[in-house]
Amino acid sequence: MKRITALALCGTTLGAGTVHGQPSASALERGQLYVQVAERVSPGVHVLRQQRPNFAGVVGNVTVIEQGDGLVLVDAGASHGSGLRIVALVRAISPKPVKTVVITHWHGDHVMGLSAILAAWPNADVIAQEQAARDIATRLSALFPSAPSATYDHERAQALDAAYTDIEQNQAAQARTDAEREGWRATLGARDLRLADVPGTHLIPARRTFRDSLTLADTETPIELRHLGRANTSGDVVAWLPRQRVLVTGDIVVAPTPYMIQVFPSELSRTLERIRAYPFRVLVPGHGAPTRDRSYLDALQRLLRAVRTQVEPLARAGVPLDSIPARTRFDRERTAFAGSDTWLAYWFDLYGLTPLIESVYNEALGRPLGPAPVPPT
Numbered sequence: 001m002k003r004i005t006a007l008a009l010c011g012t013t014l015g016a017g018t019v020h021g022q023p024s025a026s027a028l029e030r031g032q033l034y035v036q037v038a039e040r041v042s043p044g045v046h047v048l049r050q051q052r053p054n055f056a057g058v059v060g061n062v063t064v065i066e067q068g069d070g071l072v073l074v075d076a077g078a079s080h081g082s083g084l085r086i087v088a089l090v091r092a093i094s095p096k097p098v099k100t101v102v103i104t105h106w107h108g109d110h111v112m113g114l115s116a117i118l119a120a121w122p123n124a125d126v127i128a129q130e131q132a133a134r135d136i137a138t139r140l141s142a143l144f145p146s147a148p149s150a151t152y153d154h155e156r157a158q159a160l161d162a163a164y165t166d167i168e169q170n171q172a173a174q175a176r177t178d179a180e181r182e183g184w185r186a187t188l189g190a191r192d193l194r195l196a197d198v199p200g201t202h203l204i205p206a207r208r209t210f211r212d213s214l215t216l217a218d219t220e221t222p223i224e225l226r227h228l229g230r231a232n233t234s235g236d237v238v239a240w241l242p243r244q245r246v247l248v249t250g251d252i253v254v255a256p257t258p259y260m261i262q263v264f265p266s267e268l269s270r271t272l273e274r275i276r277a278y279p280f281r282v283l284v285p286g287h288g289a290p291t292r293d294r295s296y297l298d299a300l301q302r303l304l305r306a307v308r309t310q311v312e313p314l315a316r317a318g319v320p321l322d323s324i325p326a327r328t329r330f331d332r333e334r335t336a337f338a339g340s341d342t343w344l345a346y347w348f349d350l351y352g353l354t355p356l357i358e359s360v361y362n363e364a365l366g367r368p369l370g371p372a373p374v375p376p377t
């Protein structure tokens with residue numbers, strides 16, 4: 001069984017882009033699927049997001065919310081370079097300053113653009129749930145420098161370049177379908193942009209934390225931050241705009257295929273129920289397109305139920321984890337998310353199904369969930 005860690009989502013591994021619809025050849029080659037574009041989802045609310053499913057070089061969605069005396073961002077991009085593009089997009093949306101950045105969870109693709117955002121708006125507050133703040137201070141500080149570092153920039157660029165060469169020579173060369181070939185081509189198209197995004201990337205910790213809830217008051221656009229329970233990570237936060245009925249979920253919900261790496265399966269299911277109960281008009285996922293109905297939430301719940309139904313009895317019967325894939329079938333669930341698209345199916349398996357099976361297996365046996373504790377340095 002192929003194993004990956006949360007590092008895959010911290011910008012330390014690569015993913016790719018595309019498929020539904022036909023991106024132009026030049027867009028694929030110039031890395032256009034990697035960069036974020038702004039989309040208005042409600043008056044005073046915009047989402048900056050990658051235009052197509054982009055599985056290597058992922059950058060978390062950034063939600064830009066206008067309040068009376070300034071802007072609130074939910075999440076901050078994946079690198080200094082992606083943060084610079086976020087700053088430019090935000091300035092094109094509103095002349096108001098960014099006064100607050102809310103971090104939905106600790107993964108680097110939602111945090112590491114803070115260096116550029118705070119360079120533009122140095123007085124902005126940075127808010128995270130208290131466990132997310134601890135994870136940022138320990139897990140991310142083990143991966144990123146605390147100030148700009150030429151050594152880090154050099155080593156990171158070398159590692160990324162080597163990873164792209166590996167994709168070029170191995171994964172892309174072994175692609176079996178047109179969808180996979182196009183996906184890898186889009187991935188490789190982002191190579192130069194991703195390398196250029198590295199310099200200046202450094203970690204900025206949260207400046208304010210909360211445990212269960214925090215309201216960012218405003219007469220027109222109040223924002224209610226809530227920790228609904230563990231789900232994708234131990235410190236997930238959703239942002240609810242009751243007037244606009246917009247709900248921002250972070251990576252508890254990711255579309256078009258889920259990220260299930262080191263999740264907490266039964267708590268994720270309960271948290272998804274709480275998300276479903278919000279009377280939202282627009283749900284903004286952590287990655288992918290905003291949605292206006294509940295069908296995607298239902299598909300996630302069906303996936304969780306199907307995996308638990310098949311995997312839990314096998315785990316309790318002593319079947320080894322590595323034997324589970326051969327003893328289970330999830331064709332219907334794969335088709336529900338990926339259709340006949342082999343590129344999406346590849347990522348559904350890698351980032352969704354395979355890690356979910358592992359977490360469900362561990363939970364059934366009462367083993368620890370989530371990432372391993374960070375060793376003291």
Ligand SMILES: [Zn+2]
Pocket residue numbers: 009058059060107109110251286287
């Ligand atoms: Zn993410």
